[in-house]
Amino acid sequence: MxxxxxxxxxxxxxxxxxxxxxxxxxxxxxxxxxxxxxxxxxxxxxxxxxxxxxxxxxxxxxxxxxxxxxxxxxxxxxxxxxxxxxxxxxxxxxxxxxxxxxxxxxxxxxxxxxxxxxxxxxxxxxxxxxxxxxxxxxxxxxxxxxxxxxxxxxxxxxxxxxxxxxxxxxxxxxxxxxxxxxxxxxxxxxxxxxxxxxxxxxxxxxxxxxxxxxxxxxxxxxxxxxxxxxxxxxxxxxxxxxxxxxxxxxxxxxxxxxxxxxxxxxxxxxxxxxxxxxxxxxxxxxxxxxxxxxxxxxxxxxxxxxxxxxxxxxxxxxxxxxxxxxxxxxxxxxxxxxxxxxxxxxxxxxxxxxxxxxKRDVVCRPARNRSELAEAMAIRREVFVEEQELFSKSDIDEHDPESVQIIAEFAGEIIGTVRVFPKQGSASEWIGGRLAVRKGCRIHRAGVLLVREAMRCVKQKGCIRFTAHIQERNVRYFSRLGWKAVGPAEVYHGKPHQLMEADLSRV
Ligand code: SF4
Missing domain, CATH: 3.20.20.70 (Aldolase class I)
Known part of the structure; x- marks a missing residue:
């Protein structure tokens, strides 16, 4: 090289x-x-x-x-x-x-x-x-x-x-x-x-x-x-x-x-x-x-x-x-x-x-400005509204204003996103979600890197317990990243989800 x-x-x-x-x-x-x-x-x-x-x-x-x-x-x-x-x-x-x-x-x-x-x-x-x-x-x-x-x-x-x-x-x-x-x-x-x-x-x-x-x-x-x-x-x-x-x-x-x-x-x-x-x-x-x-x-x-x-x-x-x-x-x-x-x-x-x-590597980091945030929201819309039809119009909710929106960047383009936010009334418990990688960009391990960056980000903010509701079909994927199932599966936005907790000692 x-x-x-x-x-x-x-x-x-x-x-x-x-x-x-x-x-x-x-x-x-x-x-x-x-x-x-x-x-x-x-x-x-x-x-x-x-x-x-x-x-x-x-x-x-x-x-x-x-x-x-x-x-x-x-x-x-x-x-x-x-x-x-x-x-x-x-x-x-x-x-x-x-x-x-x-x-x-x-x-x-x-x-x-x-x-x-x-x-x-x-x-x-x-x-x-x-x-x-x-x-x-x-x-x-x-x-x-x-x-x-x-x-x-x-x-x-x-x-x-x-x-x-x-x-x-x-x-x-x-x-x-x-x-x-x-x-x-x-x-x-x-x-x-x-x-x-x-x-x-x-x-x-x-x-x-x-x-x-x-x-x-x-x-x-x-x-x-x-x-x-x-x-x-x-x-x-x-x-x-x-x-x-x-x-x-x-x-x-x-x-x-x-x-x-x-x-x-x-x-x-x-x-x-x-x-x-x-x-x-x-x-x-x-x-x-x-x-x-x-x-x-x-x-x-x-x-x-x-x-x-x-x-x-x-x-x-x-x-x-x-x-x-x-x-x-x-x-x-x-x-x-x-x-x-x-x-x-x-x-x-x-x-x-x-x-x-x-530039040929994927880098994950918090979105820094309005245009990066808008791009992250556009990816979420493509994945959760258009592709998976989990939401009819928009997946934006009351947690977004307090969330850190993490993005994945590849060759100068934003290709994926995940959000993390503190559980209400707790500084040490954080919740992750809305992990989305644009179609056609899912070969770059962006999902794995986004999950790791989310774990790093919440740990840096003093988080002790980090959980997420994971779609059932993705439970194995998260298990391989060191996440553990907590309690029984639940239906969430019409699809079965499993509450999982991250092992933050891996960060
Ligand atoms: S401008 Fe700076 S970096 Fe470039 S050759 Fe001169 S000293 Fe080196």
Whole structure:
């Protein structure tokens, strides 16, 4: 599967013949270059020492087509992202365009607007970051002006069809003047083209600066905690550790209020020494707030304080991607909803590929809005009124207003539903019912998954006894899910039903 291949590539690296445009420095945690693998952009390690031992190689066949191969076996057509045309230009003040901004992924243009950081000293700096390395190598300039950025981005949009912008920056303390500079850059870019803009920054001391970014035309923001293990964070990013989870949470919540759910993100770097459970708990903490956890494997940048560290085990990354993507779907977060930035680009992570592959799985969760609720009711009507003729006009009753309506989603469509509601006068007893899966969609185990989600949902609400009146012909089906018959069968809506109780210890 493509997801497995990209996960391994990002951990093991890609051996490559010939020259390739690649990132050696820059802000953040990744060295490497972008390769299109079966039309999916993947930013992979190219020059770290361990890459020489990678089983993956990019080679050209006799006809000139390039392929990704593992252990000598061709896997996918793959090609190096071409050098963009805008790199050949210089600004009005005679700076090479490629020193102002670079092409990232397949269609993102990225710039570090202030290439210095107040914390760039051995005690304070983030040990994985290479922000000032490219300055030392002459690969960029210290500070990009709003006018330079607007000129370069307008040209890149015209010549190379870039479709979104990432602006990142070093932190300037105590003034935090990088926030004003980001806003000025965004406003000037938006004057020359209507391209979505994402900006990344350290939590600012003054939250009003977030409103200024929004007013300047910024569409999404990245406020990166990097790790939820504060022992690890104190070691690798002491300034971020000192801000603390509460400090991040305050800024994330304000940012979600201003920019909206799914438009706020944070890198979660895997492989800094943290526990697997900490990563998942942290991702859930963020997702609960509408913040997208952008999970990436740690990739040591040559020249940084962590240059000799290794990327994480691909098997760990696969487990994490699987769990995080399921979690994201349940919370309604998706990279496809991101307007701009790393979450939209996706090249430094394999999370987008897992999201795509997971679309073929059924996911069950409570309905989130009126249209999902209406779709659930339409399915109930199709099944109970039209198909089974249990009700003549409508199956909606007095329990619906207090019910949690759970839905099953498959390939972007709602295909099934079940409801749960508390028994009158009791917080610990819940009743389930109206389990319905659309005709033609009953091959995806949606019914089983809906029942399990209903059990999980009521248990989370403190339920101790969960019952349902089950049509007699479905009693065996529920027995296999651990439900037990209680008392004799009864006639309910003209058909024999059996009261059954769930074994909530199975959740
Ligand atoms: S994910 Fe972010 S850092 Fe990575 S290539 Fe894309 S824009 Fe650049």
């Amino acid at each position: 493509l997801s497995d291949v990209i996960t391994e590539l990002q951990a093991l690296g890609l051996r490559i013949e010939g020259s390739l445009h690649k990132r050696d420095g820059g802000a953040g945690p990744a060295e490497g270059g972008t390769v299109m693998i079966d039309s999916v952009p993947a930013h992979v390690p190219l020059s770290s020492g361990y890459v020489a031992r990678s089983p993956y190689v990019l080679y050209a066949d006799d006809s000139g087509c390039s392929w990704l191969a593992k252990d000598g076996k061709a896997l996918f057509p793959a090609e190096i992202v071409r050098r963009p045309k805008f790199y050949d230009y210089v600004t009005e003040d005679q700076v090479d365009y490629w020193k102002i901004a670079l092409l990232h992924g397949k269609d993102c243009i990225a710039s570090t607007v202030i290439q210095t950081c107040s914390y760039w000293n051995p005690a304070d700096r983030c040990r994985f970051c290479g922000i000032e390395l490219s300055l030392r190598d002459g690969g960029t300039i210290k500070e990009k002006t709003p006018a330079q950025l607007a000129e370069v981005i307008a040209r890149a949009r015209e010549l190379d069809s870039v479709s979104h912008v990432v602006l990142t920056t070093g932190a300037i303390r105590p003034s935090a003047r990088e926030m004003d500079h980001l806003a000025a850059c965004a406003a000037t870019i938006k004057k020359v083209c209507t391209i979505p803009i994402h900006v990344q920054f350290l939590p600012p001391p003054n939250l009003d600066t977030l409103y200024a970014l929004k007013a300047a035309g910024v569409d999404s923001v990245g406020i990166h905690i990097e790790s939820f293990d504060f022992d690890v964070l104190s070691r690798v990013a002491p300034v971020k550790a000192a801000i603390g989870l509460d400090g991040y949470d305050k800024v994330w919540q304000k940012a979600v209020e201003i920019f909206g759910e799914n438009q706020v993100s944070s890198f979660v770097i895997v492989g800094l020494g943290e526990k697997e459970s900490t990563i998942l708990e942290g991702c859930e903490f963020m997702a609960d707030r509408g913040v997208y956890p952008f999970v990436v494997p740690f990739r040591p940048i040559p020249g940084t304080l962590m240059q000799d560290s290794k990327p994480p085990d691909p098997a760990l990354m696969k487990r994490l991607y699987e769990s995080v993507v399921t979690m994201l779907r349940k919370k309604g977060l998706s990279s496809s909803r991101s307007l701009a930035g790393c979450v939209r680009c996706g090249a430094c992570s394999a999370v987008q590929v897992y999201e795509e592959e997971k």
